[in-house]
Every structure is written in C-alpha cells, then in structure tokens.
Amino acid sequence: MEAAGGGGGVVVEPMPGYEELVRRSYASLAGALRGCSDCGWERARRAWAESVCLSWGEPLLCLLGALALTLLRRAATRRLFQPFAEWCQLLPKDAAKMPESAWKLAYYMLSWSYSAYLLFFTNYPFFHDPPSVFYDWKRGMEVPLDIAGAYLLQGSFYSHSIYAALYMDAWRKDSVIMLVHHVVTLMLIVFSYMLRYHNVGILVLFLHDISDIQLEFTKLNVYFKYRGGVYHQLNDIISNAGCISFSVSWFWFRLYWFPLKVLYATCHSSLRSVPDIPFYFFFNALLFVLTLMNIYWFLYIILFVAKVFLGEVREVNDVREYDLDDGKKVAVAAKMKDGPTLSSWKEGKHLKNGMVKDKRL
Numbered sequence: 127m128e129a130a131g132g133g134g135g136v137v138v139e140p141m142p143g144y145e146e147l148v149r150r151s152y153a154s155l156a157g158a159l160r161g162c163s164d165c166g167w168e169r170a171r172r173a174w175a176e177s178v179c180l181s182w183g184e185p186l187l188c189l190l191g192a193l194a195l196t197l198l199r200r201a202a203t204r205r206l207f208q209p210f211a212e213w214c215q216l217l218p219k220d221a222a223k224m225p226e227s228a229w230k231l232a233y234y235m236l237s238w239s240y241s242a243y244l245l246f247f248t249n250y251p252f253f254h255d256p257p258s259v260f261y262d263w264k265r266g267m268e269v270p271l272d273i274a275g276a277y278l279l280q281g282s283f284y285s286h287s288i289y290a291a292l293y294m295d296a297w298r299k300d301s302v303i304m305l306v307h308h309v310v311t312l313m314l315i316v317f318s319y320m321l322r323y324h325n326v327g328i329l330v331l332f333l334h335d336i337s338d339i340q341l342e343f344t345k346l347n348v349y350f351k352y353r354g355g356v357y358h359q360l361n362d363i364i365s366n367a368g369c370i371s372f373s374v375s376w377f378w379f380r381l382y383w384f385p386l387k388v389l390y391a392t393c394h395s396s397l398r399s400v401p402d403i404p405f406y407f408f409f410n411a412l413l414f415v416l417t418l419m420n421i422y423w424f425l426y427i428i429l430f431v432a433k434v435f436l437g438e439v440r441e442v443n444d445v446r447e448y449d450l451d452d453g454k455k456v457a458v459a460a461k462m463k464d465g466p467t468l469s470s471w472k473e474g475k476h477l478k479n480g481m482v483k484d485k486r487l
C-alpha cells in the first residue's frame with residue numbers, strides 16, 4: 127500500500143498549543159478572507175466543477191449500506207439483544223434501551239478499531255504528523271481502497287443513524303442536537319470524500335469514536351445494575367469508573383487533540399500545502415460546528431459530574447435520558463424478585479417506535 131503522507135525526509139511539525147492554534151488559525155483565516163477577491167457563487171461553482179469527484183454508484187452503495195445496517199440492527203435487536211435483556215430480567219425501561227446501546231457499542235468498537243489500524247499499523251502518518259494530511263493533495267486524486275472502505279462504513283452508518291434517531295432510538299433531552307450532529311457528520315464524510323480530504327476524515331473519526339465506545343459501555347453497565355430484582359455492585363463500580371474514563375477521554379480526544387491536530391491542520395497547515403485549496407471556509411465551518419457541539423456536550427458532562435460531587439445525584443445513570451428515579455427503581459426491583467418476564471411490565475405503558483416509554487413522558 128502506498129503511503130499518503132509526505133516523503134521520508136519530511137520533518138514532523140510539533141503539535142501546537144492552544145495559543146498557537148488560535149493565533150495561527152486566525153491569521154490564516156483572515157489572510158484567506160482578505161485574499162479572496164472573487165469569492166462568491168461563481169468561484170464556488172468553478173471549484174465544485176473542478177474539484178468534486180464522485181461517481182453515481184458511490185452514494186448508491188452508501189444507501190444500500192445504510193439499509194443493510196438498519197436491517198441488521200433490527201434483526202440483532204429482535205433475535206439477540208431483546209431476548210438477552212429478558213433473560214437477564216432487566217428493569218423494563220433499561221431493557222427497552224439496552225439494545226440501542228449494545229448495537230452502538232458493537233459498531234463503534236468495529237469502526238474505531240479499523241481507524242486505529244489505519245493510523246497506527248499502516249504507513250499513514252496522519253496522527254503523529256497531522257499537517258501531512260494535505261501533503262501531495264491533488265484534485266480528483268484516487269482514494270486508497272482501505273480508506274474508501276472506512277468511508278463507506280461510516281457514511282452508511284451515519285445515514286442509518288439519521289433514520290434511527292427519528293424512528294428507532296429512544297427520544298432524549300438532547301436528541302435534536304444529536305440529530306444535528308449526525309447531519310453535520312454525514313456532510314463532513316460526504317464532502318471530505320468528494321473533495322479528497324479523506325486523510326483528515328480518518329483522523330476526525332478516530333478522535334471521536336473512542337468516546338462513544340466508553341459512553342455505550344458505561345450505559346450498558348448502568349442498565350445491568352438491576353437484574354432479576356437484585357442489585358449488582360460490580361456493574362455499579364464499572365459504570366462509575368466508565369463515567370470518569372468517558373469524561374477524561376471526551377476532553378482529551380475531542381477538546382484537546384481534535385482542535386490541536388485537526389483544526390490546526392485544516393485552518394493553517396492546509397494553506398501552506400495547497401494555497402488555493404477549494405472550499406476552505408465551508409469545510410472549516412463544518413468542523414467548527416462539530417467543535418461547538420463537543421463543547422456543548424462537555425459542559426453537560428461537567429454539570430453532571432458536579433451534581434455527583436455535590437450529592438445531588440446518588441448514582442451514575444444515563445444522564446441524557448429521563449430515567450426512573452432511585453425510589454421507583456428500588457420498588458420495581460423489589461417486585462421483580464419473583465421473576466416476572468419483560469412483557470409483564472408493559473402494563474400502564476405504551477409503545478412508540480418499538481420502544482417502551484412511560485405515559486408521563
């Protein structure tokens with residue numbers, strides 16, 4: 127496989143600090159804006175005609191992949207996740223949410239493992255030398271097969287995720303933001319592929335998927351704390367540790383490495399390698415929106431951790447959802463000591479989009 131980076135004699139540029147990021151990125155953005163004397167729809171149309179490269183079969187393949195993932199998720203939910211939740215005698219609301227987290231955990235482990243393989247076990251130098259994502263960039267350049275496979279997988283998943291957020295996933299406090307996140311991510315995947323910024327895309331996906339693995343793993347342990355009417359301390363300990371690990375990884379990967387590696391490369395280094403790089407402002411705007419959403423969710427995380435330390439929250443739960451309060455969980459767990467099945471707890475509830483939900487919600 128041919129490496130996508132620069133030659134062996136290229137000196138790796140050290141990762142900047144936040145101050146350098148802001149100063150150099152601002153200077154590059156301002157300079158590009160001042161130098162853009164003919165910016166407008168006409169220039170965008172020319173850049174689109176000259177730079178965009180996409181065959182008709184590629185989006186069709188992505189849509190087929192999204193359909194396949196949707197069908198696979200439905201099959202796994204009905205034949206594996208739901209029967210396992212019933213066998214474990216989870217609380218009804220936890221049993222309703224468990225399949226979603228199990229599916230996402232399986233996917234993110236696969237996708238993150240593959241992006242880690244590309245970045246650390248091949249010749250691609252993008253993680254250790256982020257500016258190299260734009261070395262040798264050319265309009266219409268061929269996408270390496272291993273990276274194209276990763277893009278097909280991710281594009282199919284986020285196309286599926288938009289549908290799933292509306293019709294399959296449990297509705298949460300931040301579901302609208304999550305839907306916007308899926309749309310922005312899919313736009314980044316599509317445009318970075320069409321414009322041949324695929325090297326950047328692999329780095330972005332690697333830095334984001336690791337937090338999702340820890341989030342879904344932590345949520346699963348939250349759901350499995352009460353099984354068959356019995357409290358399981360090991361799952362409680364793991365969920366507490368997972369909450370801490372998730373919070374640290376979110377900051378480290380999404381708010382430390384992501385700006386200093388990705389935004390620095392796209393805002394500053396890109397213009398040094400390709401002075402007339404197309405759709406410079408549009409692509410960076412999408413990345414800035416993604417950064418703002420990362421900050422929004424991190425503030426959410428900090429608020430939850432503060433409530434834990436202040437004693438306002440007695441145990442780690444899925445803070446993005448309207449969970450049963452502690453008293454109701456204890457009462458339901460006590461009733462489940464006689465070993466009822468999942469179906470016996472649907473009384474007084476209604477089904478919406480295949481998910482069990484309280485009427486009061």
